Amino acid sequence: MSSDSLKLYSAIYVALLVAATLNFVLFEAEFLNFTYAQALGGTLVIATVKTLLIVAYFQHLRWENRSLTYVMSLALALTMLLMAAATYSIS
Structure with missing residues (x-):
């Protein structure tokens, strides 16, 4: 694995980790005062982004x-x- 691809996959992994953390924060962080509908909408958007990243890079559909x-x-x-x-x- 080349250095460039290692950096790319590491960046995608970190992005997926941040997205998973945001999913948790949307529902559990009471100081943000999100309604259930807002948290659900945000979770669906984040899930779509995560799915696109996984399909494009880890399943190699981008290439x-x-x-x-x-x-x-x-x-x-x-x-x-x-x-x-x-x-x-x-x-």
Whole structure:
């Protein structure tokens, strides 16, 4: 592993660690006075950023052909549609 890639992966690891800490702070830090909806929204944004970092760098999709990225995006979109359909089908 080269020095540049070691620095990159270390920076991503630190970013993921900071994001996980922010998730905790959003719900547990009473001095910030976040409502539950604000904390949940912040957590969802942080989770999206964490997912993108993991997929792009640790699963190496950043260096793959764009067609593979499009297939993965399509799979994600279809999964979201199925989850939405399942949510509305429960009576």
